[in-house]
Amino acid sequence: MEVIRLEIDDVKLVKPRFFPDARGFFMQTYHYEQYRDAGIDVRFVQDNWSRSAKGVLRGLHYQLKNPQDKLVSVIRGEVFDVAVDIRQGSPTFGKWVGEFLSDQNHHQMFIPKGFAHGFCVLGEEADLVYKCSDFHAPGDEYGIRWNDPDIGIDWPLTDAILAGKDIQAPRMKDVPTNHMPGLSM
Numbered sequence: 715m716e717v718i719r720l721e722i723d724d725v726k727l728v729k730p731r732f733f734p735d736a737r738g739f740f741m742q743t744y745h746y747e748q749y750r751d752a753g754i755d756v757r758f759v760q761d762n763w764s765r766s767a768k769g770v771l772r773g774l775h776y777q778l779k780n781p782q783d784k785l786v787s788v789i790r791g792e793v794f795d796v797a798v799d800i801r802q803g804s805p806t807f808g809k810w811v812g813e814f815l816s817d818q819n820h821h822q823m824f825i826p827k828g829f830a831h832g833f834c835v836l837g838e839e840a841d842l843v844y845k846c847s848d849f850h851a852p853g854d855e856y857g858i859r860w861n862d863p864d865i866g867i868d869w870p871l872t873d874a875i876l877a878g879k880d881i882q883a884p885r886m887k888d889v890p891t892n893h894m895p896g897l898s899m
Contacts, residue, residue: 717752717824720811725797725829726754727813728785728822741820743787744845754824756783758845766793766835766842771874773832774798774858774883778895781827783847791840792816793833794870798858800886801828803897808886810867815842828895830858834871856893857883 716729728749733740742748749756766772773796776782786795796812814836815821825831833842860867860874862885 715748715752717754720813722797722799722806722809722811724799724826725811726824728752728754728824730820730822732820743822744785749785754785756785756847758783758785758847760846760849762844762846762850764842764844766840767875768835768838769871769873769875771832771834771860771869771871771876771880773860773880774830775832776800776828776830776856776858776895777848777851777854778856778893779854780848780851781895783827784825784831785845786815786823786825786831786833787820787843788815788817789841789843790817791835791837792818793835793840793842795823795833795842796831796867796869797823797825798830798832798865798867798886799828800830800858800894801897802891802894804828808865810865812867828897832860832867834869834874836870855879856889858886858889859883862886
């Protein structure tokens with residue numbers, strides 16, 4: 715397994731070892747001790763699976779009282795996966811990183827607490843799976859507008875298919891400070 719620190723140091727690209735042969739392939743998608751030794755010392759408590767059609771964009775989402783570390787993988791199709799640093803006081807506050815994750819490259823992205831997360835589907839359909847370090851809390855859902863010009867994410871699609879809550883999400887500058895995490899999460 716190879717772990718690469720991205721432009722925002724706390725977000726990591728993980729390249730698990732992949733073993734193809736004539737029968738198919740084998741890949742270990744998570745091993746606590748190996749990830750811990752690589753600097754991802756997180757206990758995950760929930761797995762989620764999201765299937766989305768071409769052009770769907772989900773995000774940018776986060777939880778405040780129940781923040782989640784996430785380990786994101788794509789098991790079918792391709793997505794552009796994005797993390798935005800929303801930790802007040804962080805030197806990279808408002809900055810973003812994005813990576814292409816697919817069933818062909820087998821990469822994973824580790825997104826720590828204090829980041830908003832989103833992705834868009836690039837192929838006909840994609841299945842994204844992700845481990846979370848805390849449970850989903852419906853009353854603790856927050857969002858930031860996916861196309862906030864102050865963040866300036868370079869999404870690789872022209873027409874996004876969005877949920878109503880993502881269309882109505884505020885720009886980051888309009889989110890009250892008590893709805894944003896601090897650096898000491």
